Amino acid sequence: MKTISNHSYPLEVKALEIGYQVKGNKRSLTPPLNFTLPPGSLSALVGINGSGKSTLLRTLSGMHPALSGEVFLKGIPIQELAPTHRARSLSVVLTEPLASKNLTVYELVALGRHPYTNWIGQLSTEDRTRVAYALEQMELDSIKQQACHTLSDGQLQRALIARALSQDTALMLLDEPTTHLDLYHKVKILKLLKEVTRMAGKTILFSTHEIDLAIQLCDHILILSPELSQFGSPCNLIESGGFDALFPGDTIHFDRTHGMFKVNK
Amino acid sequence: MRSSKKTVSIFGGLVVLLIAALGVNLSLGSVPIPIEDIFGSLFGAQTGRESWQYIIWNYRLPKAITAILIGGGLSLSGLLMQTLFRNPLAGPFVLGVSSGASLGAALLIMGVSLLGGVGAGYFTSDLSLIVASGLGSFLVLFIVLLVSTRLKDPMALLIVGLMFGSITAALVTVLSFFSQAEQLQQYIFWSYGSIGNLSWSQVGLLSIFVLAGVCISIGLLKALNALLLGEKYAVSMGISTSRSRNGIILATGLLAGGITAFAGPIAFIGLAVPHLARQLLGTQDHRILLPGVLLYGGILMLVCDVIAQLPFSAYVLPINAITSLVGAPVVIWLLLRRNRMLF
Numbered sequence: 001m002k003t004i005s006n007h008s009y010p011l012e013v014k015a016l017e018i019g020y021q022v023k024g025n026k027r028s029l030t031p032p033l034n035f036t037l038p039p040g041s042l043s044a045l046v047g048i049n050g051s052g053k054s055t056l057l058r059t060l061s062g063m064h065p066a067l068s069g070e071v072f073l074k075g076i077p078i079q080e081l082a083p084t085h086r087a088r089s090l091s092v093v094l095t096e097p098l099a100s101k102n103l104t105v106y107e108l109v110a111l112g113r114h115p116y117t118n119w120i121g122q123l124s125t126e127d128r129t130r131v132a133y134a135l136e137q138m139e140l141d142s143i144k145q146q147a148c149h150t151l152s153d154g155q156l157q158r159a160l161i162a163r164a165l166s167q168d169t170a171l172m173l174l175d176e177p178t179t180h181l182d183l184y185h186k187v188k189i190l191k192l193l194k195e196v197t198r199m200a201g202k203t204i205l206f207s208t209h210e211i212d213l214a215i216q217l218c219d220h221i222l223i224l225s226p227e228l229s230q231f232g233s234p235c236n237l238i239e240s241g242g243f244d245a246l247f248p249g250d251t252i253h254f255d256r257t258h259g260m261f262k263v264n265k
Numbered sequence: 266m267r268s269s270k271k272t273v274s275i276f277g278g279l280v281v282l283l284i285a286a287l288g289v290n291l292s293l294g295s296v297p298i299p300i301e302d303i304f305g306s307l308f309g310a311q312t313g314r315e316s317w318q319y320i321i322w323n324y325r326l327p328k329a330i331t332a333i334l335i336g337g338g339l340s341l342s343g344l345l346m347q348t349l350f351r352n353p354l355a356g357p358f359v360l361g362v363s364s365g366a367s368l369g370a371a372l373l374i375m376g377v378s379l380l381g382g383v384g385a386g387y388f389t390s391d392l393s394l395i396v397a398s399g400l401g402s403f404l405v406l407f408i409v410l411l412v413s414t415r416l417k418d419p420m421a422l423l424i425v426g427l428m429f430g431s432i433t434a435a436l437v438t439v440l441s442f443f444s445q446a447e448q449l450q451q452y453i454f455w456s457y458g459s460i461g462n463l464s465w466s467q468v469g470l471l472s473i474f475v476l477a478g479v480c481i482s483i484g485l486l487k488a489l490n491a492l493l494l495g496e497k498y499a500v501s502m503g504i505s506t507s508r509s510r511n512g513i514i515l516a517t518g519l520l521a522g523g524i525t526a527f528a529g530p531i532a533f534i535g536l537a538v539p540h541l542a543r544q545l546l547g548t549q550d551h552r553i554l555l556p557g558v559l560l561y562g563g564i565l566m567l568v569c570d571v572i573a574q575l576p577f578s579a580y581v582l583p584i585n586a587i588t589s590l591v592g593a594p595v596v597i598w599l600l601l602r603r604n605r606m607l608f
Contacts, residue, residue, distance in 0.1 A: 063500060087503030099351040100493040103549050114491055114502040120552060121487040167502065
């Protein structure tokens, strides 16, 4: 039976089971997931360490096989998309370090145009415009000629996001874009992401441990847990108690009135 | 990336240097020939003596062209390996491709005589040597690649390459223990590396190998640039990693395997030149680095050959020793300047 799906959604997930095959046995990380990301929305993916955030992002980007269920990009099952087509629909920001840190910021961002360039990778006027736009959006203009190994963590993260942005895809998936950053730069990155969803109409899903910030900034949050995974707006999730059982209760608890975690005293 | 104007002028400088190195290379040798006669001969004029004409056209010119082909080809294969393995110390020699070729050559030169007895020497024709060492290098590349898919740490791969070097060296030792002095000598001369014994038809054959490797590499330029971000990013941008991997291995096999077959092992050029070219051109872009390493490698090999000839003497030193003498200090220098080893 073919599942019917809506063409206007950048990402639609139906009965998706993520996890690993261990010696022929399925080891599922969460109950089957169902959610839809509307165009131009910013969504956070939260959950404790080992809950499967990275696995979910890898599954959604087609780099890791799903145990069951389906992932649709604009109504097309991800496994049916040709590699170039997929690269024009979905871009990623990963936690793994760049293979070459001697690339300049401009070279790095320009590589995002790969799915559009000719066989030798020549940049057209359109490509240059896109790269310039991405650099401007991520406030990288002043450092675009610097090599990546000279950048601070925050600058490097912005450069990586700019590369994904120049890939000009409806959907962007980011794996922990705020890790290793101080509070100021965490918020800065998240606000820039929010702006990208509003200005460029991109749909963004990012994994994070900054639940407090996600509650303040995101349109939707997906909570991954082995028992029950929930998807909804921050307000609805707070009301339904979605965050209450996120962590074991011995050290912190969720304060519903303030929408944040507090240390048990 | 530096401005394109600067890049163009660097390339202009490289071309001028290549022509200069070619001129010096042609004018030096055991027989002193006046420089005007050399250039006259190249452009079809009569030389002062007939023997000069012969020396230039049948000895010095094919050798110089071989040097350019070898230097450029090895440098390109080093560049491919460094990008594929994301390892700045990778190269045809370090990863055991040349060791594979030497095992192939040793098996042919010494192994056949063990099996075949008398008359085995007929088997060691030039073509069979080329085939044997080519097969050897492809085999080792294939095994290294299989191992690399199971390794996460790129540095571990260097150790794997070293181990292959040890294994092949041990096998060659065992072979040589059982072989005749004559065969042993033939093998040792092969391992010295030599770029001077190629006829025009062999130079033509070698250039086909190098040209094929260069053509495949040109087709891989886009994938190579994507691999600068890492394999996962490359996949996310629509690059087929298995196809580009196979292409890179094929190109490296043709370049490194072919060159080692024709000229014997030539150390360090393939490892050092990509770094020198990156530093000179100030970019990671393979579209600029590819012609860059070809030119730079050609120049360096011509210079090494000049040194190997010991100007104004009748001796010719083993080229493999000279490239190591030039290349090894470069590698040490790269390690000392840690920043520059990033790639």
